Amino acid sequence: MTLEMYDVTIVGGGPAGLYTSFYSGMRDLKTKIIEYSSQLGGRMLIYPEKMIWDVGGVTPILGGQLIEQLVEQARTFEPTIVLNQKVERLEKQSDGTFILTSSTGEKHYSKTVILTVGYGVLSMQKLEIAGVDRYEVTNLYYTVQELEIFRNKHVLISGGGNSAVDWANELVPIAASVTIVHRRDEFGGHEKNVIKMRESAVSIKTPYEVVQLHGDDDLIQSVSIANKETDEIEQLEVDAVIVNHGLKCDYSALEEWGLDIQDGVAIVNEKRETNIEGVYGAGDFVDHPSKVRLIAGAFTDGILALNSAKLYLEPDAPKVAYVSSHNIRFKERNKKIGLVDNDYREVRG
Structure with a gap:
């Protein structure tokens, strides 16, 4: 063959x-x-x-x-x-x-x-805490496929990159509350989006990291976060946790x-x-x-x-393709989608 x-x-x-x-x-x-x-x-x-x-x-x-x-x-x-x-x-x-x-x-x-x-x-960087796998089928998320599922919920986001910042901004008008937890004071998102987040209703917890999830059966009910500088532990009640620690x-x-x-x-x-x-x-x-x-x-x-x-x-x-308006490969396609092409001509390089 x-x-x-x-x-x-x-x-x-x-x-x-x-x-x-x-x-x-x-x-x-x-x-x-x-x-x-x-x-x-x-x-x-x-x-x-x-x-x-x-x-x-x-x-x-x-x-x-x-x-x-x-x-x-x-x-x-x-x-x-x-x-x-x-x-x-x-x-x-x-x-x-x-x-x-x-x-x-x-x-x-x-x-x-x-x-x-x-x-x-x-592959997603998973939350490195023992026993968290059981929450992945309920209210622990590594990506946001549908914003609507977070409506009127208290959401905690762990991470500080582009996606974490974007999700925080997009969830503000949907969720009951949004808290973002990041190990550093500086965020890695686009500057404009970080400014928008800082000026919004998002509660920003830095420099903190998630250290423990507390739940009943397979549902997270609260999260313990630790201050990276003082080791102080704070516990927050949540309905959903989104983890964005990179790929x-x-x-x-x-x-x-x-x-x-x-x-x-x-x-x-x-x-x-x-x-x-x-x-x-x-x-x-x-x-x-x-x-x-x-x-x-x-x-x-x-x-x-x-x-x-x-x-x-x-x-x-030719070093480059002809632009689409003059490319011979689009002539018949233009006709199929109803475009009139009275002046069609090939541009020679």
Whole structure:
């Protein structure tokens, strides 16, 4: 059996991978996406109720809604999408092509590879207190899937990063009370959001940490928090506890491929080339001197990586894709959605 060869294989189905797939279609490349989990969306799947404000041209949108739109856009040019496969091996052949082997043993053949794996295989940092597992089925949460379940409840949030601050702000008009507990006086969220939280009704407990959960059967009823400086213990009655202590990142096999990985990220150049010819990177997985750690930055990384892959395959190709208003691949699609195109013409580079 002859296995199918792709021009581009994108490993990772988060925002960077999804937009790269769309742009790959604009450049008329045969494209495959391989995603470890059972859904496309990447890290954003953890925060479907989080409001996202900083995507250009998009008014504030819930994370889950943005995922839906990115997936729909990624499917525009009908890429092959493979779910539930963790890529473990990368082998470069004598002809310059690649074989990617997944944990299932399935092999994928590609002329180029773009790595958009985010922070690798993610898992939540659990609350490190003995016996807390029994509360995970009732009122201990590691992510917020639906804000409404906290209506009129006394909520304690443990953590101080972006998501903890955002959840605190979003729960103020919904919950009966919101308390945020953080080990440090400084919060890691965006400055504007931290200011908003400090000026709101959120009760801020710093520098404190959660040291014990008190419950009846499987339901948390109160929480003991300890002052990191004085060791003073305070007990708070709660209806729900949300823990946001960050994510554990696991690149596992990728670190054995020979990639230049430093401090948990792959180093790429201005063309988003890794140190392996024909392999490129985009999104949270990579770092470079002009890195912007926003979704908009991930989109730009994907465009530059894909353009590099295109020129690697076709050195005489235009350096960039034509804009969508002049791209030949959209002519028939515009007609299908009812757009009149009297002045359509191809812009030559």
